[in-house]
Structure formats: C-alpha cells, structure tokens
Amino acid sequence: MSAPTRIEREHYGKLVGRQITAIQWEEIEGQALPVLILNGWDRDGNVATATVLMDPEGNAPGHLEHSL
DSSP: OOOOOHHHHHHHHTTTTOOEEEEEEEEETTEEEEEEEEEEEOTTSSEEEEEEESSTTSSSSOEEEEOO
16 A cells, blocks of 8 residues: 555545534436535635545545545
8 A cells, every 4th residue: 555645644634623514415427426514614615525536536446525
C-alpha cells in the first residue's frame, strides 16, 4: 500500500470533528448515491456534505468527496 499524498491527508483531514446529521439520497447513472449531511458549513457557506464516489474522477476505488 502506498502512503497517502499531502493532498489526500489535507482533503480527509477537513472531516475531523464533523458529525453526520442526516443522509440524503440522490441518483447518479441510475444508482442510489448517498450524500452525507454534516454539521456546519462548507467553504462556500452551504450546508456541509460529503458524497461517496468511486474516486475523484468516478472510475476507481473509494473517494469521499466534499467541499469543506
């Protein structure tokens, strides 16, 4: 296993201390997509969310997308 990159550590580090307050279900290519509603706000002042994707491009193993 390779070590996480600096960018990956910073990306996931922004989730520390957040709590999941709800789960909203959306749809992507006909499949259910869980969107985790988090406490607080994102960097644009919107409700904070995290979405489980395959990867940043959507074509490989797990990536937790957020805009924190």
